[in-house]
Amino acid sequence: MDKPEIPDDKAKRRPITARQLARMLGVSQSAVSRAFTPGASIAPDLRDRIKQFAEEVDYHPNAIASMLSKSRTNIVGIVVSDMQNPFYPALIEKLSRSLQRVGLQSLLFNITKGSNLEEQLSALRRYNVDAVIIISATILSGQTLRWATEGRAALLINRVVEDADLSCVICDNVAGSRAIADHFYETGRRRVAYVSGLSHTTTNRERQNAFVTRVAELGMTLCARVDAGEYSYEAGRRAAMEIVERGGADAIFFANDILAAGGLDALREEAGLSVPDDIAVAGFDDIALASWPHYALTTFRQPVDEIIAVAVGMIEDGSCYPGRPITIKRLPGELIVRSSSHRISDS
Amino acid sequence: MDKPEIPDDKAKRRPITARQLARMLGVSQSAVSRAFTPGASIAPDLRDRIKQFAEEVDYHPNAIASMLSKSRTNIVGIVVSDMQNPFYPALIEKLSRSLQRVGLQSLLFNITKGSNLEEQLSALRRYNVDAVIIISATILSGQTLRWATEGRAALLINRVVEDADLSCVICDNVAGSRAIADHFYETGRRRVAYVSGLSHTTTNRERQNAFVTRVAELGMTLCARVDAGEYSYEAGRRAAMEIVERGGADAIFFANDILAAGGLDALREEAGLSVPDDIAVAGFDDIALASWPHYALTTFRQPVDEIIAVAVGMIEDGSCYPGRPITIKRLPGELIVRSSSHRISDS
DNA sequence: CCGTGTCTTGCATCCGTATGCAATGGTGTC
DNA sequence: GACACCATTGCATACGGATGCAAGACACGG
Numbered sequence: 001m002d003k004p005e006i007p008d009d010k011a012k013r014r015p016i017t018a019r020q021l022a023r024m025l026g027v028s029q030s031a032v033s034r035a036f037t038p039g040a041s042i043a044p045d046l047r048d049r050i051k052q053f054a055e056e057v058d059y060h061p062n063a064i065a066s067m068l069s070k071s072r073t074n075i076v077g078i079v080v081s082d083m084q085n086p087f088y089p090a091l092i093e094k095l096s097r098s099l100q101r102v103g104l105q106s107l108l109f110n111i112t113k114g115s116n117l118e119e120q121l122s123a124l125r126r127y128n129v130d131a132v133i134i135i136s137a138t139i140l141s142g143q144t145l146r147w148a149t150e151g152r153a154a155l156l157i158n159r160v161v162e163d164a165d166l167s168c169v170i171c172d173n174v175a176g177s178r179a180i181a182d183h184f185y186e187t188g189r190r191r192v193a194y195v196s197g198l199s200h201t202t203t204n205r206e207r208q209n210a211f212v213t214r215v216a217e218l219g220m221t222l223c224a225r226v227d228a229g230e231y232s233y234e235a236g237r238r239a240a241m242e243i244v245e246r247g248g249a250d251a252i253f254f255a256n257d258i259l260a261a262g263g264l265d266a267l268r269e270e271a272g273l274s275v276p277d278d279i280a281v282a283g284f285d286d287i288a289l290a291s292w293p294h295y296a297l298t299t300f301r302q303p304v305d306e307i308i309a310v311a312v313g314m315i316e317d318g319s320c321y322p323g324r325p326i327t328i329k330r331l332p333g334e335l336i337v338r339s340s341s342h343r344i345s346d347s
Numbered sequence: 348m349d350k351p352e353i354p355d356d357k358a359k360r361r362p363i364t365a366r367q368l369a370r371m372l373g374v375s376q377s378a379v380s381r382a383f384t385p386g387a388s389i390a391p392d393l394r395d396r397i398k399q400f401a402e403e404v405d406y407h408p409n410a411i412a413s414m415l416s417k418s419r420t421n422i423v424g425i426v427v428s429d430m431q432n433p434f435y436p437a438l439i440e441k442l443s444r445s446l447q448r449v450g451l452q453s454l455l456f457n458i459t460k461g462s463n464l465e466e467q468l469s470a471l472r473r474y475n476v477d478a479v480i481i482i483s484a485t486i487l488s489g490q491t492l493r494w495a496t497e498g499r500a501a502l503l504i505n506r507v508v509e510d511a512d513l514s515c516v517i518c519d520n521v522a523g524s525r526a527i528a529d530h531f532y533e534t535g536r537r538r539v540a541y542v543s544g545l546s547h548t549t550t551n552r553e554r555q556n557a558f559v560t561r562v563a564e565l566g567m568t569l570c571a572r573v574d575a576g577e578y579s580y581e582a583g584r585r586a587a588m589e590i591v592e593r594g595g596a597d598a599i600f601f602a603n604d605i606l607a608a609g610g611l612d613a614l615r616e617e618a619g620l621s622v623p624d625d626i627a628v629a630g631f632d633d634i635a636l637a638s639w640p641h642y643a644l645t646t647f648r649q650p651v652d653e654i655i656a657v658a659v660g661m662i663e664d665g666s667c668y669p670g671r672p673i674t675i676k677r678l679p680g681e682l683i684v685r686s687s688s689h690r691i692s693d694s
Numbered sequence: 695c696c697g698t699g700t701c702t703t704g705c706a707t708c709c710g711t712a713t714g715c716a717a718t719g720g721t722g723t724c
Numbered sequence: 725g726a727c728a729c730c731a732t733t734g735c736a737t738a739c740g741g742a743t744g745c746a747a748g749a750c751a752c753g754g
Contacts, residue, residue, distance in 0.1 A: 014418075015498070017710055028734045033711055040713095043732060063473040064414045065710035068739050071361075073411065075454070084635070089436030096457045105470060107422070108453040110443045123452060126410040151362070233639055265641040288431070292580055294612040294641075364740055375704045380741055387743095390702060412740035415709050 016059045025053055036061050067128070076315065077129040079109045079148075081136035085231050085258050087285045088135060091157070091304055095133070098312045104130070113139050121148040131315045133157060134166070138201055153321045157311055158302075160202040160328065167320045169311045172330045173206035173284075176300035179335040180253050180282045181214035183298065187342045189251035189280055193224040195239040195263065197231040197255045204255050207284060211253055223249040228259055236262025237270070244271045250279055251341070257283035257290045257299055264295060264340055280341035290338070298341035301334045363406045372400055383408050414475070423662065424476040426456045426495075428483040432578050432605050433634045435482060438504070438651055442480070445659045451477070460486050468495040478662045480504060481513070485548055500668045504658055505649075507549040507675065514667045516658045519677045520553035520631075523647035526682040527600050527629045528561035530645065534689045536598035536627055540571040542586040542610065544578040544602040551602050554631060558600055570596040575606055583609025584617070591618045597626055598688070604630035604637045604646055611642060611687060627688035637685070645688035648681045 018032040025032075027050070034040035035050035054060075067073045076099055083089055096106040107129060111120050121144065124132065131153035134145065142163035145154075149166065156168035184192055194211055196204045208225070215222050224243045228235035236254060240263035243249055252267075254260035260283030267273045267281065275281055283290060286301035310329050314320045319327065365379040372379075374397070381387035382397035401407075414420045423446055430436055443453040454476060458467050468491065471479065478500035481492065489510035492501075496513065503515035531539055541558055543551045555572070562569050571590045575582035583601060587610035590596055599614075601607035607630030614620045614628065622628050630637060633648035657676050661667045666674065 019710075029711075030713080030734060031732090033713085034733090037712080041732065046732080060469065060473050062475060062710050063470075064411060064420065064475055065739090066712075067411045068415050068710080068741095069712045071739070078455075083436050083440040086433060086436070089430050089433075089439075092436075092455075093430040093457055096455050097459065100457065100467060100470075105474065106455040106457075108425075108439075108443050108455050110440055110447065110453075112444065120447060122407060123410075123447075126407050127452065128409060128411055233635070237640075262639070265639065269641060288580070292609070292612065293584075294616060366740075376741075377704060377743080378702090380743085381703090384742080388702065393702080409740050412709090413742075415711095415740080416742045418709070 015062070016057055018059070018061065021050070021054060021057065021059050024057070025050060032059075033061075071128070073128055073130050074103055075105050075107050075127065075129045077107050077109055077124050077127065077132045079111060079124070079132060079134045079136065079140075081111050081113075081139055082231065083110070085256065086287045086289065087256065087258075087302075090287065091135065091308070094304060095135075095157075095308050095311070098308050099315075102312060102316060104315070111136075111139065117144060124148055125150075128152075131155065131320065133311060133315075134159070138198060151322055153315060153318070155311055155314060155320045157307060158203060160206075162202070165326055167314065167324075167327045167329075169307050169314070169329045169331065170203075171300075171302040171307065171333045173203060174210040176284060176333050176335070177207045177210035177253070178214040179300060180284075180298075181211050181218060181220070183282070183335060183337065183341065184251040184253070184280060185218045185220060187280065189220065191221045191223045191249045192251045192253065193226065193243045193249040194222065195236065195243070195252060195254045195259055196225070196227045197235070197259060198229070199227045207255055223247060228255075231256055231258055233258055233262035233265075235259060236264075237266035239263060240266040241270060244273070248279070252279065252281055254281070254283050257285045257287045257297060259283065260297055260299070260340075261289055261295055264297065276339060276341050276343055282341050286336055290336070296338040296340050298338045299336050301336050303331045303333050306331050362409070363404055365406070365408065368397070368401060368404065368406050371404070372397060380408075418475070420475055420477050421450055422452050422454050422474065422476045424454050424456055424471050424474065424479040426458060426471070426479060426481045426483070426487075428458050428460075428486055429578065430457070432603065433636065434603065434605070434632045434649075437634065438482065438655070441651060442482075442504075442655050442658070445655050446662075449659060449663060451659075451662070458483075458486065464491060471495055472497075475499075478502065478667065480658060480662075481506070485545060498669055500662060500665070502658055502661060502667045504654060505550065507553075509549070512673055514661065514671075514674045514676075516654050516661070516676045516678065517550075518647075518649040518654065518680045520550060521557040523631060523680050523682070524554045524557035524600070525561040526647060527631075527645075528558050528565060528567070530629070530682060530684065530688065531598040531600070531627060532565045532567060534627065536567070538568045538570045538596045539598045539600065540573065540590045540596040541569065542583065542590070542599060542601045542606055543572070543574045544582070544606060545576070546574045554602055570594060575602075578603055578605055580605055580609035580612075583607060583611075584613035586610060587613040588617060591620070595626070599626065599628055601628070601630045604632045604634045604644060606630065607644055607646070607687075608636055608642055611644065623686060623688050623690055629688050633683055637683070643685040643687050645685045646683050648683050650678045650680050653678050 019029045022029040022032045034042040035047045132149050134156045142161045145164040154166050156166050160168050224246050226239040226242050228239040236259035254263050264281045273279050283297050283299040286299045290297035290299050366376045369376040369379045381389040382394045479496050481503045489508045492511040501513050503513050507515050571593050573586040573589050575586040583606035601610050611628045620626050630644050630646040633646045637644035637646050
């Protein structure tokens, strides 16, 4: 008859605590804590009894208190800036899902050029997140990044920032851009053009340099090199028209797919050209839209799943914690040939 | 010469605490706490002195500890499921930005059909978030939602779930769908069709019922009603082709823009029809793509900014806290006529 | 000069869980 | 039966900041 009694004062809005649970069961609060700590020293039957009773009274360990005493939050800060490019939402979704799978939650830090970075990043510090994943370093200087991530695990995805002392995981931009150049060459193109997004980012510089270099190696002509100024559909359209007005080309490599989509539409609809007959178009990333029949965009697919796997792995094994040597992982992507660059003779 | 001395033992990786700061300055820990609490009772010069010194030694209040003692986290849980539809990333971005503006961070809960909901939602509870914003109720039953949000502020965006006792903020789907029907009628269409996404969601039901009803009122013929099964480009293509095969129509209203984009491309490229001459196309949401010249999609624009403003307002003023009466805010949208439905005679 | 009131400040305690340490009880060995 | 050993359990305290309460400082009116 020592069945514990469940008090039913619903008046209390505060959730039940481990201490209360313990008192009700006649055990110590430590026992409750141990019951919910995997691997803790506690008798199996006691653990079961506590867990079962916890379920009955709807007890859930308070994660905040746990964070405070363990000084571990199980939260990863994700710093993003441009969610306009569909590549990033897709990446973030998979990333947050992978993190959840290993028990980590994602705290979103959406930074904007306009808003004061300092305030936002100070929140990043105050929340004591276990790790920071920076997905868009576009508008953050190395110095700012270093300050924001000082003393905690941090990791860049899809960007390299020279002076930030941060590990990063990126797609092999060089191989990708060369593959595009090779593909243009092999399909008979000789007068090519390159459209950059934000010209100062390392991502763009890597892609541009590799492409331009390979183009020269192959003896193709680089007719134009246009800076679109931003990664957007509209910018892609403008860049494409600029290339047409400046004398055209027979192939354009856009720094990413969203630019390429705009460019392709402009070439067809505004310039009245046939893609791929008159001009070939290629992008980078392989976002969802690239596989839509209307675009059928030749592109270099970023190994998103692998990037995420590596990133999550680095966070789990602590290899991106402060003090550890900086590592830069370049993962291979894959050239995806679709009909924006090459009329496939036989399906 | 009572200038406080800054210890430089970088060895300690633990960040400095309020107590340490206080000791260094010769004040009490409470003073430090008050210096960082707006409106607290503290002399202005003491506050300045503390804040300045804090800056020197790089002290940041630990948000976790603050959460524990204030039992307020300043974190809002955002529950999402389908980030494939570009409407949601755009919404989330603006939402998280608005929340940040009022000092709230966004903790992302990315739920999937496959993964075990219970575990994910239990995390939602354990983290003691101040409020929960559910952006996609698609795969959550009212019962699950009620459990997940029990005892805390919660709010649905863009969905209504009958049995969940939750407040919600949505676009006026009925007015929107009627506007589309009226627009079709006014531009001479008489044989219309409707394509649903997920047919069981309230969003879809509202749009579908309103459209079908209005179509009948106006004496137009509803040639087809197709359930695409999901909100995706490919599903839109399939639905459009199904309508064509079943005899066609002279106007199709797709339950949202991403479906409409797929449908429009299929009608033009696969069915060889002219849009808008042979057939008009309209969507719902007004995502970025809708304004691209290639699509130029007639659509009903969701008042995203207003939805977010209202949602954030409800969280701030506590009107969605448990115990408060449930409110359902329907915000007016705006019909955006573009050339997918109507050839504009004069630009 | 004293009483009253306002403004600051420090003290002590609380928020809810984790964990080192000691105490307990039971098992196995010789 | 004595002793060593291991598995459990509880106790006490730490994690870092917030806050009620009381004490001290100071100003003002009488």
